[in-house]
Amino acid sequence: MGECVFHAGGVRADAGEGSAVTAPTRGQRRALVLLALLAVVLVTVDARGDAFSGLRSAARSVVDPAQDGVTTLVAPIGRFVGGLGDLADSRRRIDELGAQNAELQRRLRESELTGARAEELRRLRLLAGQGQFTVLPATVTGLGPALGFEWTVTVDAGRRDGVRPDQTVVSSNGLVGRVKEVADFSAVVVLAADPGSSVGVRLAGGRQLGLASGNGLGPLTFTPLDPQTRVKVGDRLVTGPYGGSTYVPGIPVGEVTAVSGDPGAPAREATVRPYVGFSSLDLVGILLSVPRTDPRDRLLPAKPADAAATAGATPTPAPSGTP
């Protein structure tokens, strides 16, 4: 306030821009001292004991109705303003929780996938061990360019990994297809379901040979080479032996679900449900080496009927081994 000059009797003194200082009159000074003393006494008395509870409650009862009214009136505004204050905070919190949630969900899915893949991989290795071939696990990275027209998938293993054209591709459930084209780090696999694909197959438990041809989305069609071959529902197919087939022998292909023609009569054709779900492929194995001996029927999944027979239940040709 700059330099203040006090004069008695309420004379003003200039003290900077737009402001002035007035000295208090004697009466004013006296009043100040009096009130200050009164306040100090009040404080001392009240601090010793609760001396003014009556006055307090009286003041409360006077002010409370007004206060209630104002509170009721402005409560929504207060909440709104409070909300504004918290808005940035809430938004940050929501973002944080959202990110956390997404991360947790991703991890959960990942761990589920990892678990599923680990199981797939284990079964694939089991199959390879049983069949005595070397399997290269690969992941399906893309479906064919024209699914439905040409049934192919792309896998993430290629020439550098030892993949060569015409190698057999399996999943833990059975035959997937064969390698068609090989790039350095990827390969295109023609699925057994491809309408142009036909796989030399053999009826499990026998020597009858035939062809299983793909029908796209539909099941495979089994055509026996020998028209006199008896085929019945529940018969299982594995890939045929060396020779006319490019496929590794003994790989499970599928199970007969329907036979055309009269029952008992020689069948022309049979419908085969593949063991592999071609539309949900993930982990596949490329067979890099061919077994020295034909594994025959060893790789077929245990027939539920066999297990049921030992358990004493009625043998039913239920489907097995498909996802």
Next chain:
Amino acid sequence: MRSGTAPGFAVALAVIAAVVLQSSVLARLPLPGGPPNLVLVLVVAVGLAGGASAGLATGFAAGLLTDLLSAHPVGLVALCFAVAGFVAGLLEADVERTVLAPMVMVAAATVAVGLAYLAVLGLLGRESADGIGALPGTVLYDVMLTPFVVPLVAAAGRRLAPARR
């Protein structure tokens, strides 16, 4: 405040309104820092407009009402506000020309009142809920209230008591 009872009555109403607003609205605003102290701003404004006597009386009355509605010893805020109103009454600011001087005064008054309040509480061996950490926020909000309250009180004072001093 010498001409009749109209100014005194208006100031009393304003004080009660301010105290009610203070306790029901301002004190509950979830603002960072302490709440604004509208009653103190009003006391300073009345002091500026009406002189030391008016500031003293208004400050004491408003402080006493605040005391009675609070948990701390009665007389504490009355003392602080009375001194604040008195000092504000000694200073005169041309609020028409600038609100800068009143803002500085309000800031100083808020700091002084806050410190005095805490000091007396400390002497009595009590603790304040907010403590000194709330003071900067309160100072800021009080200064922000000043440009609205001080000119309003000055205008009302001119209308109700044109022959002031």
